[in-house]
Structures are given as structure tokens and as C-alpha cells.
Amino acid sequence: MKYLSIRFTRKAAVAAALGTTALLIGGPLLANHAWSTYHWSRTTSQITPPVGDNVSSQWDSYLQTAVADWNQSAYIQSPLVAGQSNPRNCRPRAGRIEVCNSTYGNTGWLGIAQIWLSGGHISQGVTKLNDSYFNTAQYNTPAWRAAVTCQEIGHDYGLGHQDEDFSTDSTNSCMDYTSVPAGNEHPDAHDYQQLATIYTHTHSSSSASSSPVAAPSSAEGGNTVAEWGRAIHSTRDGRPDVFVREIAPGQRLITHVFWALGEGPRGGDPH
Numbered sequence: 001m002k003y004l005s006i007r008f009t010r011k012a013a014v015a016a017a018l019g020t021t022a023l024l025i026g027g028p029l030l031a032n033h034a035w036s037t038y039h040w041s042r043t044t045s046q047i048t049p050p051v052g053d054n055v056s057s058q059w060d061s062y063l064q065t066a067v068a069d070w071n072q073s074a075y076i077q078s079p080l081v082a083g084q085s086n087p088r089n090c091r092p093r094a095g096r097i098e099v100c101n102s103t104y105g106n107t108g109w110l111g112i113a114q115i116w117l118s119g120g121h122i123s124q125g126v127t128k129l130n131d132s133y134f135n136t137a138q139y140n141t142p143a144w145r146a147a148v149t150c151q152e153i154g155h156d157y158g159l160g161h162q163d164e165d166f167s168t169d170s171t172n173s174c175m176d177y178t179s180v181p182a183g184n185e186h187p188d189a190h191d192y193q194q195l196a197t198i199y200t201h202t203h204s205s206s207s208a209s210s211s212p213v214a215a216p217s218s219a220e221g222g223n224t225v226a227e228w229g230r231a232i233h234s235t236r237d238g239r240p241d242v243f244v245r246e247i248a249p250g251q252r253l254i255t256h257v258f259w260a261l262g263e264g265p266r267g268g269d270p271h
Contacts, residue, residue: 039158041121052098054083062149075199092124101129108263111148113155114221125156146185150174228255239264
């Protein structure tokens with residue numbers, strides 16, 4: 001069957017996380033690469049937001065691999081399920097991560113990840129993969145497809161980047177900005193360690209809603225800078241890549257952008 005949850009042993013996940021110590025000593029990895037405090041509410045041992053498959057057959061293997069990779073974390077066990085969105089607009093669904101591909105146009109981005117915050121927790125997320133670029137010779141490669149899919153879903157769980165210099169390749173993580181994605185198609189041990197940091201605590205049932213709250217229908221994420229709200233972070237070369245839009249009291253939309261090489265507006269670091 002297509003929609004099977006791929007499970008890995010806790011032993012493998014723990015081994016991966018423990019390997020982080022050596023990496024932190026010997027490598028240039030960042031000590032922290034969460035977006036901020038953004039995370040799904042965890043009331044049990046794992047978070048389990050289903051990942052909806054709204055992608056074409058050309059993307060299926062990359063999505064399946066990315067879901068399996070992130071499920072190696074001891075804190076994530078997301079089943080891969082049939083999607084509930086039209087890939088063209090990729091509307092979010094409460095409590096889920098919807099993953100879509102389409103020809104979104106010459107927007108400048110290869111992929112975007114969007115999360116909706118309600119009461120301080122992630123309530124839903126989407127990943128969009130832009131075939132307007134992936135159908136070109138430069139980006140129509142297994143490495144580019146795998147790296148961007150892995151990174152955008154990682155953002156939907158609350159992770160930020162390990163490194164943001166496109167001219168270097170300082171990690172083996174898909175959470176690394178790089179112009180040469182080969183070797184960066186999967187999470188690495190530090191990504192699993194960061195997830196452990198993000199999800200190390202649980203929430204009581206009284207402090208976390210038992211049912212995810214959907215954002216209003218008017219809060220679709222959109223595909224352009226004009227729809228994403230205020231830039232709150234930029235890449236090292238001055239391209240804004242994280243945006244926040246206030247939706248309603250207690251509700252915000254966060255958009256993370258993976259720009260194509262040399263694309264995207266330049267306006268300096270908002271910080």
C-alpha cells in the first residue's frame with residue numbers, strides 16, 4: 001500500500017542523537033537551529049501529525065523518504081496518508097502537514113514551508129514544492145528534490161537551518177543551505193538532537209488543546225512575498241526568508257522560503 005507509516009526502532013534514533021556529541025566537538029554545526037519556540041503540542045511520548053501526500057508520482061519517493069527520515073526521531077511518528085488538499089492551493093488542514101507540488105510560477109522559490117500557530121503551538125502546516133523550477137535541468141535532480149523536500153518538512157516540525165551560507169557545505173544535513181545539495185538529502189544526528197531539545201517536555205491536557213484549531217479559511221498561506229506578511233529573518237546575502245503574518249488574536253502564519261540560487265528580493269537583514 002502507498003500510505004504506510006514507516007517505523008524505525010528507538011535504538012536507531014537514540015544512537016543517531018548520541019552521535020551528536022562527537023559532531024559538536026569536531027564540526028562547525030550550530031548549537032541550536034530551531035525556528036524559535038515553534039513546536040507541536042506534545043501530550044504523549046511522540047507527536048504524530050499525519051503527513052498528507054498531495055504530490056505527483058515524480059515526487060512520491062522523495063516524500064516517502066523524508067517522512068521515514070524524520071520518523072527516526074524518538075519524538076516524531078507521523079503516518080504518511082492520503083492528502084486532503086488540491087496541490088494548486090495546498091490548503092492547510094488542522095492537525096496535519098499537507099505536502100504538495102505544482103507549477104506555482106516564477107516566484108523565485110524552490111520550496112516553502114508554512115506553519116499556523118494557535119495559542120503558541122503549531123496547529124497545521126504545509127510544504128509546497130515548485131515544479132516551475134524543478135522541471136528545469138538545473139533543479140531536476142534527485143539531490144535537489146530530496147534536499148528541499150526534507151528541509152521543508154523539517155521546518156514544519158519546528159527546525160531552522162544548521163548553516164545559511166549557500167557557498168559552503170559545512171554539514172551533511174538537509175537543514176543546510178547549500179548550492180551543492182548532493183550529500184545533504186537527509187537529516188543528520190544534530191537535527192535529531194535539536195528535535196529532542198524542542199520536544200523534550202510534554203504539555204498537560206489542560207494546557208494543550210485536545211483538538212487542533214484550524215485557522216480561518218481566509219488565512220491561506222499564499223505563494224508570494226506580498227501574502228506572507230513581515231520579514232523577520234534574512235539569509236546571509238540579504239534575502240528575506242522567514243515571514244510572519246498576524247491572522248487573528250492568538251493566531252499567526254509563519255512562512256519559511258527556500259529561494260532558488262540567486263533569486264528572491266534583497267532588502268537586508270531585518271535584524
